[in-house]
Amino acid sequence: MPDHTHSHTRALRLGVAGPVGTGKSSLIATICAALADDLQIAVITNDIYTDEDARFLRSAGVLAPERIRAVETGACPHTAIRDDVTENLLAAEDLEADFAPLDLVLIESGGDNLTATFSPALVDAQLFVLDVAGGGDVARKGGPGIGRADLLVVNKTDLAPHVGVDVAQMVADASDAREGRPVLGVSRTDAESIEALRDWVLGVLTSYRSGAHEPVDPGPMAPHFHADEEHPDGGYVHTHEH
């Protein structure tokens, strides 16, 4: 029987997680633009009730609009990337069938807190995005994505002087928290950083295709709060540990 454990008949699936506004959609647009000449790419976005991120990416003009699909997750956006990944898997399979052969499917999480992680049943690798505007301490505080995603991106480094953050220190703290796993400072205005990000994606793809890449589960999300106007406490704490 053929061994499908490392079957590469499908594209590499790369998850992009991180808190709201850290620049996940922009980073995906940057990756698409940087690799447009090298790879066949498609994108899936996850939003609670809208397709806003998908619309942003379509308007960015970095990919044919039909290669960008939105999954509307309802309630907790993390369920669709962590507990029941069916909708995202179906979207990935549809894109792979419609645009075969694809090299890379990027999947953006709906972001609302620090603890989002993708299930390894959905993605082969994942990157977690923080930004310097969140403060230099964030990386040190850790969390499963910060600690164990395949790559941690410290984004918007161009803003560092304006928010009083020492990027080198933030990257060093993050590297410590990650016990040496890779950390990359990135800004959409810094060509060298985009080149490094591009090289990282191509490196994972090469490793995936050779069968050397093993998906890593960063671990379950910590319990987190969801705002809900109809709830007497203004929201509720939610956990993904079933």
Ligand SMILES: Nc1nc2c(ncn2[C@@H]2O[C@H](COP(=O)(O)OP(=O)(O)OP(=O)(O)O)[C@@H](O)[C@H]2O)c(=O)[nH]1
């Ligand atoms: N200065 C600067 N701003 C950036 C950079 N990347 C993204 N931004 C800005 O940061 C804001 C948030 O970016 P998005 O890409 O929408 O962030 P997101 O994480 O996808 O946001 P949600 O989908 O709402 O979770 C936007 O105003 C972007 O223009 C960067 O490298 N430098």
